[in-house]
Amino acid sequence: MEIIEELSLLIESKYPLIFFQNYEEKRAEEIIIEVARIRNSPLFIWSATTGLFQTDIGNPIYNTNAPLSALANIYKLEALYLLKDFHHYIKEPLIARKLVDLSYIFSQTKGAVIFSSPTLDIPPELEEQIVKIELKLPLEEELLKIVTKTVRTLRKEKDFLINLDEENLSELVRNLKGLTLMEAERAVSRVILEDRKLNKEDVRNILNAKREIIEREGIIEYFNPEDTLGTIGGMDNLKRWLAKRKGAFTKDAKALGLRPPKGILLIGIQGCGKSLIAKSIAKEWGLPLLKLDPGKIYDKYLGESEKSFYRVTHLAESLSPVIMWIDEIEKGFSYSSSGSEDSGVSQRIFGAFLSWLQEKEKPVFVVATANDISALPSELLRKGRFDEIFFVDLPTEVEREEIFKIQLKKREQIPDDLNLKRLAQATDGFSGAEIEQAIISALYSVLSTSGKLTTEVIEQEIRETKPLSVTMKERIQQLREWAKERTVPAR
Ligand SMILES: Nc1ncnc2c1ncn2[C@@H]1O[C@H](COP(=O)(O)OP(=O)(O)OP(=O)(O)O)[C@@H](O)[C@H]1O
Ligand SMILES: [Mg+2]
CATH class of the missing domain: 3.40.50.300 (P-loop containing nucleotide triphosphate hydrolases)
Structure with missing residues (x-):
């Protein structure tokens, strides 16, 4: 079901208080405006900066910037009230009380109070009255609309070439998934303005633009x-x-x-x-x-x-x-x-x-x-x-031999020139990372002496390494004990 229908259904079913969870305030507002339009219902919007105002009238109701005085002005029972940022106020006792009172009145009608915010820490007395609905990130259809709209808007100002077939377009739209509408708009504008073209290459470019947007938040890395x-x-x-x-x-x-x-x-x-x-x-x-x-x-x-x-x-x-x-x-x-x-x-x-x-x-x-x-x-x-x-766990002898082979090949060395068995035997208790380190050190020795990589050179480095398994013997033993009953061995 579309979010507009879902929201409309909640109102129709006389839910008095609705928590509309979202991270795109503007998009959420547009949706509520649309719901009000379809339902032919007056819409009031409140924020601490604007006060309470009716959308098709415009002028705010006098002195309603404080949340409590806004609530005092909520009386039109068949209207919708969109309250922004109420996560800051909902826990105040007077406000919570007022909302409980309102919920009784509104539950008789098809009006509703809608809280639009990313979170809402609902106090216990309101838990039964508030129903939650969540605005998910935009779907492909919505993203397609924003692509079309962005292209049209940009075209009015600038000239650019469009060379994109049906299939490219749907792939481009798929690549926008995970972004908010505003971010999607920015990403599309960017790939167009970069070279004044919208073509097949931008299907990939959009992925890069998206990656940057996501990575900027610092929580996730692509x-x-x-x-x-x-x-x-x-x-x-x-x-x-x-x-x-x-x-x-x-x-x-x-x-x-x-x-x-x-x-x-x-x-x-x-x-x-x-x-x-x-x-x-x-x-x-x-x-x-x-x-x-x-x-x-x-x-x-x-x-x-x-x-x-x-x-x-x-x-x-x-x-x-x-x-x-x-x-x-x-x-x-x-x-x-x-x-x-x-x-x-x-x-x-x-x-x-x-x-x-x-x-x-x-x-x-x-x-x-x-x-x-x-x-x-x-x-x-x-x-x-x-x-x-x-x-x-730490690698076994057979596994160490394999690790030597892999790590040597990774550095363009020929493993067959070396006695891997001897190296594996000499590295009892070494981790893969320590084996890798020994090889790197050996290669530096080779570099500084203009010599050749031999089994002996690596053995020398191995002798100079004190593996973690020695310094952390007890902790590793504990870890193994613990793991015995709770885990499956990787090897
Ligand atoms: N089994 C293995 N085979 C090949 N290489 C290995 C193996 N184990 C470790 N290495 C080498 O050691 C490096 C470091 O290992 P890695 O970072 O994956 O270990 P880790 O278990 O995640 O360690 P940490 O707990 O410190 O994060 C790897 O990038 C790889 O080069
Ligand atoms: Mg790791």
């Missing part, structure tokens, strides 16, 4: 990964699991009635390739990769955190199928148990995240990683959140 699963040594079990699900996001999977997998949690020792796996999955499955920094969701402004969370999940869904990589998830959600003012927000978001994880229908495959289990909320480990929890 990745173009290069590594395949072939660049990971070992972890055969995990690779098998992933290979089996490679087609999980295709039509064929859908035809079999398979629901898209939710995601995996990778827990393990530092430097053993967790981040590498996240990147490789995206490349292997040919899906875009979004990296989420959960710590950045918690903005200091009230309401902004919820907005960010909402946008991130909606963005991911609108880009789906997509891989969402959450690196070091424990850092983002660890302070959810602290008793500070902030913890209310972080707890709410963590809760929202958990239910999103469990209930999301769209193919967003979450790959979360964690090192520090003591900071990992136990709720994350519960059944239904992730499809599987893998433990990434």
Whole structure:
């Protein structure tokens, strides 16, 4: 159902108070104006700066800038009242009381009070009276309209060439998904004005424009990964699991009635390739990769955190199928148990995240990683959140040999010239990252002495390395114990 119909139906059903959640105030307002027009109902709009005014009359009602005096002027029972920014006021006792009173009166009529804001912390006495409806990011049809409108507007001022067939156009529109209308408009203007053309190339250019817009928020980063699963040594079990699900996001999977997998949690020792796996999955499955920094969701402004969370999940869904990589998830959600003012927000978001994880229908495959289990909320480990929890341990001897091979090839070296078995034996307790580091150091030695890379040169570097597994022996042992019952080994 379209949002206009949905909203209209709520009003028709005599819901007195409606929380219209959105992050695009202007678009929300246009929708409400349209609803009022269709219903032939007078519309009043209020904000702290304008006071309360009726849209087709224009002049504000005298002295209604204060929220309470605005409420005192709400009496026309068949009218719609759009109140902006009420998330700042709704918790004040007098205002909450006044709204309860109004809800009784309005529930007899087809008038309604509509709160338009990104969040609304509803006080308990109003919980039963307020119904929530959410304005999602624009759909393709709406985006198509904004593209057409932007082109038409720009054409009035400037001359430019349009060379876009039907198919290019719909791809361009698809690439705008995840943006608000205003952002979409800006992105389209930009790709046109850059070269005074709108053509096939802009289908791709628009993706770049979008990436920049999203990245500016700093919460999410768009990745173009290069590594395949072939660049990971070992972890055969995990690779098998992933290979089996490679087609999980295709039509064929859908035809079999398979629901898209939710995601995996990778827990393990530092430097053993967790981040590498996240990147490789995206490349292997040919899906875009979004990296989420959960710590950045918690903005200091009230309401902004919820907005960010909402946008991130909606963005991911609108880009789906997509891989969402959450690196070091424990850092983002660890302070959810602290008793500070902030913890209310972080707890709410963590809760929202958990239910999103469990209930999301769209193919967003979450790959979360964690090192520090003591900071990992136990709720994350519960059944239904992730499809599987893998433990990434230090590599075995066979795996180390494979890692040597991969890391040498990556640096244009010929592995067959070296005794990989001996190197694998000498690196007991080394992580993949430490093996890589030893090779890099050896290459620097070769460079400075104008020598040749030999097994001995690498062995020398290995002897000089004190691996983390030595300095953190106890912690690793604890981690293994913990993982035994809760996780599946990656190898
Ligand atoms: N199994 C492996 N195969 C190949 N290379 C590896 C492997 N493990 C680690 N590496 C190398 O070490 C680098 C660092 O690993 P990565 O960042 O993926 O580890 P991590 O488990 O995410 O560590 P951290 O917990 O510190 O984030 C990788 O980019 C890769 O070059
Ligand atoms: Mg990592």
